[in-house]
Amino acid sequence: MNVRLRHDAIVRSLRRNGTTTVDALASEVGASRRTVLRDISALRDEGYVIHSDVGRGGGLQLDPQSMQTHAKLSVPEVFALLISVAAMRAAGNLPFSDLADAGLAKIEKALPSDKVKDLRSFLDCLHIGQLSPLQDLSDMGKMDPALLPTFEAAFLGRQLIRFDYRDAKGRKTKRQVEPQAMLILSPLWYLVGWDPARDDFRHFRMDRISTPEAVPDTSFRRRHVPFEDDVCPYSELQK
Amino acid sequence: MNVRLRHDAIVRSLRRNGTTTVDALASEVGASRRTVLRDISALRDEGYVIHSDVGRGGGLQLDPQSMQTHAKLSVPEVFALLISVAAMRAAGNLPFSDLADAGLAKIEKALPSDKVKDLRSFLDCLHIGQLSPLQDLSDMGKMDPALLPTFEAAFLGRQLIRFDYRDAKGRKTKRQVEPQAMLILSPLWYLVGWDPARDDFRHFRMDRISTPEAVPDTSFRRRHVPFEDDVCPYSELQK
DNA sequence: ACAAATGGTGCCAATTCTTGGCACTGTTTT
DNA sequence: AAAACAGTGCCAAGAATTGGCACCATTTGT
Structure with missing residues (x-):
């Protein structure tokens, strides 16, 4: 079994069983105790928070908050998310916007630098405001998707x-x-x-x-x- | 050099130089021609669209639309993005919302299933509407971040x-x-x-x-x- | 106090995977 | 026809991973 697949299997197992032991994991993924320990160390380096209680009746436990999603996004999708969050932030004091910003910052960091430049220049030209409530919206039509x-x-x-x-x-x-x-x-x-x-x-x-x-x-x-x-x-x- | 690092280097080079050859890539990343070809094959498997013109004056070219960002997001961050997009969609006929939805769907798919269930049940309890313009906002304070x-x-x-x-x-x-x-x-x-x-x-x-x-x-x-x-x-x- | 169960580390040989070289095929342009 | 290019199969050399072992530290139950 591949290293990557094994890591995935370990995370999945940790998620399923609230608490496990190294030996149980080893027999489950078909690897040796030593290898599982190495894998867990690697997963911790990647950001997973795995608690370990040593001693009789101990075990491993994965912190659910540390579970991360590895999403593969295309550039237009990132773009759309970016605009959503920007508009959201402009619309009011939304308490989630800091978190959303943090998420977007991570996505942005993973983007190619030239694309980031494009996105920034596009966002700079994006102005978001509140419409006057007096505006008549009765004739509002559908925007051309192109x-x-x-x-x-x-x-x-x-x-x-x-x-x-x-x-x-x-x-x-x-x-x-x-x-x-x-x-x-x-x-x-x-x-x-x-x-x-x-x-x-x-x-x-x-x-x-x-x-x-x-x-x-x-x-x-x-x-x-x-x-x-x-x-x-x-x-x-x-x- | 690591496999992962080399893959990144190849993608970066393909992005910088509009069109390159396998040999140029090989000397650039310090690997053999054969290895670069193997890497390109692997990158294609991962979803990168790399065009190749064979023959004299040919070369490799990366489809910029295929560039994907591999973002690692924590659960609260995904959550925040989800709310932003949901609110955005509720706020009006925003042309980007379809794309944003697609991006979020991908993120959601990468999340552990139990977390998705949590998110859904949370979103179900989230109601978004338009405030009456008559509402007096003068005493609006800051929300407790906790x-x-x-x-x-x-x-x-x-x-x-x-x-x-x-x-x-x-x-x-x-x-x-x-x-x-x-x-x-x-x-x-x-x-x-x-x-x-x-x-x-x-x-x-x-x-x-x-x-x-x-x-x-x-x-x-x-x-x-x-x-x-x-x-x-x-x-x-x-x- | 002791034994058992558990996580964790260092070391090294065995195993497995990756890499580079080579020969070869196929296509396009000059 | 020749040159320049992508692409594939094969295999030995090199590199990384793995498993086994000894050992340490901590906790819990007897």
Whole structure:
């Protein structure tokens, strides 16, 4: 049996039987007493907290709090988790956010450094605030699922993004903007873009955007998005 | 050099150099061509997608989407992430929530089954809704950081919880309740408890709770908490 | 006080796994 | 046809793991 498999088997056994002895483990996983002791030492090095009561009637016991999950996450998944926690933290004084941050920090540490840079720059452009309760939500539609990936790719590649937009009065226009930031005023999401044709920032409600696509062979510079206290003022969105 | 370290080195190199050859990798990590080929095979088994163009001018290329992060998370950390995503989903139609769910599902799958059961039962008691905009938040205080762990332990162990409570009019009372559910009306958190002395449910704003502790040697049964549509009606909280 | 049961460590030879070299195959580009 | 590349099978040399042993420390029951 493999070292890895044996370690897994030992952890599982420790979990199942509240308390075991080294000899019982040895016969269970089919290894010698010495090897099991070595394995336990290795598991402790990995962070598992295994209590041991020495003496007659003693035994090994695994601290359930120390059980760790080895999750394999793809980059978009980490990304989604990151945004969830960021939004959660922005939404209020949530007592779990410290723990969630710690978890994300671990995930982030395991990510490739260039991806972390991408994520940070994406998070920097993410502004989360509270929506004014006066906002009329009756016409809220469903967001195009292709929008987020397109925006992410365009933002990171500094490419312009092109889409059809339907404004509050139902007028339809074609837009081509530099994606500069994203604003979440839950449950509404806004794309903040610099419109070169109008030489100014524009806000677009994401559920009013359709057929988004990145424009190849273009590039733009990052601009300082004028948010007050990292939150877009309500009046801005009335335009 | 260790097998593990070499694998990491190979992944890093593949990430840095867009495209490489087996021989270049071999000299870089200080191993033989044969070993590198074996490593690449192993990495592919682990889920990395490594494209290989054979022939003159060929080379290896790592699919960036396949890069996975192997995060080691403790149970409380997973827990915190889970709550964040659950709250996020409840808060609105967030386009990332599907991805976040997928990430959490993977994490959950890697958790020991008994812990998953704990988490589920905890999540079942978690109710998330929107706070009425009329709520006066001026007196919102900071939540005792010891409260959540105490509540979690008490809830899972079906132990009573004891604390000091300061009500809306500033009156202080000692309470001893069965923790039945938790209600988040962001940014306020409420503990929903069954008060045996009053033979009824009571809501407690968590930032008004102090010195919480679990009461040993007691146990209680789970009750059906009367939420309408999984959200506590606003009037309930005015008491 | 003593014996038994238990966890824990150091040492070393036996066993098992990993590695490197080699020959070979197959594909693509020049 | 030649060169450059990925990929596979085989096997001996080298490296790591394993098991056995002696031994120590602690606890509990007799």
